[in-house]
Amino acid sequence: MDHQTKQDQATSRRKFLKAPVVAGAVAGAVLSPGQLFAGTQGAIPSIRIPKEIPETLTEKPKDASFSGKGMTGAEVFAKLCKEEELAAMFCCPGNYTVINAIAAAGVPAYGGRTEGAMCAAADGFSRVTGEVTACSGTEGPGFTHMIMNIAAANSARTPLLVLASNMQIAGDDREQFIQIMQQQPLTTGIKKYGKRLIAPNRVYEYGTYAFRNLKSGVPGPVHLDFPGEVARARFTDASTLTDYYTKEKYRTGSRPHPSSKDMALAIEMITRAERPIIVAGQGVFQRGGCDALQAAAEKNEVAVVTSGPMRGHFPDDHRLSASLSPDALMSADLVVFIGQYCMPSPGEYRFSADVKTIRVHPEQDDLGRNWPLDLGIVSDEKIFLDQLAGNMPAKKRDAWVNELAAARKKFEDTNLDHYQLGLKHSAATDHLHPAVMAKEVHDFLYKGDIDPKQTVTGCGGWTSGIFAGRWLRANRPGQGVACGYQFGAIGPDLAMMIGAGAAVQRGVGPQAPYKGAPVLCITSDAGIAYSLFELDTAAKYKIPVIAVVYNNNSWGMWPSAVGSARSMHMYLFQENLRYDKMAEGLGARGEYVKSVGEFREALKRSYHAAATETVSSLINVQALKEFTSGRDYAPGIALPPEPGVGAFAH
């Protein structure tokens, strides 16, 4: 057996599970730089993880107490975070008192290279688990660096706790020392709730405000800023804190139930329809309604298409999935939106103008927004789906199921046509076409030895994201991330997937069966600039990420400059930049590919390193900017039909 065959076999899931992957703490493992980073000889020291990292990660949590010296305001807040099961915190140093207290309390904590990327990482962790996560940065510069990704989290309705220090109340309006600014106005419009804490004895009370908002109704970012007087205040007696009681008293788990009349009408409308379809939004995932959704859909043969910032809450490979059947959408005569928080307008989703509509939403005041309804139902998503599965009669819809299958075949055939064109272009130019890149990732993850339900993927970038979106699959809850969902930020992709990787590493929620598995991110050369340095963070915490970087030497929007004088230079980078070399400089592996054969081998090697050594890789896929344009290299790019695979607007 040759060496390569041995490597190939080592990439199987069975072998992978036997590998000594340690979730969570690094458990004392120190990278072996000689194995990971070639070219460090002589007097140049190798990249290595300092011993303090595994040491401090394996320390036991420290319980804060009112006795003795008492608790700081930061410790009071951290204790609340722990009791509320805050799933993880991603931060850069700054807001020291608070982040130290949260880490000491036992909340899994990660420190990275930029606050913006850490915010995206926290968002990514939440998108693949549904859990509340936090990000933190220092006052002023660190906080403002997070803004783009707070906005992205807001568009994605992520339950994200945004924390930042904010100097001292005593220095307000005096420009005392440095980094003075008012934070709360800056997050206006991109948060669900926010507060600058100004009364130290109300630190717990405002913490309860935060978690009440994060865990009730439609989620969204909550932003708290901590002046020093609050974070460093000391409390030796719980009675000095306002509203200091347990979570059962400051928020409720009670959820809205549909009325029996609404439920009966919904069942009648669905049963009477010939081609009903459920648009399963993020609320289905976040509220734990995936199993009920599948049961309801199967019972009455209702088609399902998923939407939202995460994917997989209905499996793409299910016969009733319409996520790969865009041409069937126009045939639907009834659409049932469930948990669709970011609501499209008619025309933005590919449904007939005459389609009847039911919308199920946990809050009454959003029903009827953007999309005219035939029936609006106030209900928790899971409760509605449970009742639907329980009360709806069984029904067969052979014609509808056959139409879904035919539309899926057409979609997949079109993808294959694009792949064949891409192969031709790749061979002719000695550069890799994005259709080939996307198809090869697809085959590697879903057609080979790896369990097709295992690998969590996410994609972004313009040309790269549009092609990848057609080929990435989500066959179980939390398996996919639409990195650019709704806000359309270019760049958070890798950081978001490192956050998702942290969730997989710990086996949180739906990631439990795949604990420790590698995650894969497809992004662009434009996008990677925003979060490349987080490969250091991935290495530090041994989060195995495979980053496929589509390098076309440009911003994907370069066609905007065509025909415009003195403009193109603004859209182009130096050609043939080596992101693989940059990755090596950050302690990850680097691969450089220009052909399909090279790419296949690079994927195998990268997966092997990720699965067996928890080492991340960056694969630089060298392409040409002209592949974006159908003028010379058909098919060019067309925005994906929505809803369905590749959708990112709603």
Next chain:
Amino acid sequence: MTRAFLFRGLVLVALAALIHAQDNKTPLTVDEAKKLRNPIPFSQKSIKQGHGVFVRYCTSCHGNDGKATVDVVADATDLTAPKTWKNGTTEGEIFRSIREGEGASMPAFKGQIPQQEDVWHLVNFIISLWPEDMRPPLHDDK
């Protein structure tokens, strides 16, 4: 050359172009496109059908109203202002732009909209977005 002969010649050229247009695999040239005529009358029924195609394939770049005011997609054409168009405004040229793609940004849609009839309906819908004084008279659906 007699007038009748000339007329027969033009018909033959137009027919050849039309037959050519039915073959999705062979690219349609600009000259061929200019000779094409929409076989489907400009009627409310056709415009409605074209709108259905437009909603499916075009709104993400050109917007619901065709004005392409969202600056996310590179330089999409304002379909309501034909005087600003760069690649022709005849029915055939519009047909060609849709089928073969146009400029650096717009992809070919002959794969996604394989039925020629759908493209012609779409042409009619696009023309319906023009200023009233530029539109042809509506054909009576009856």
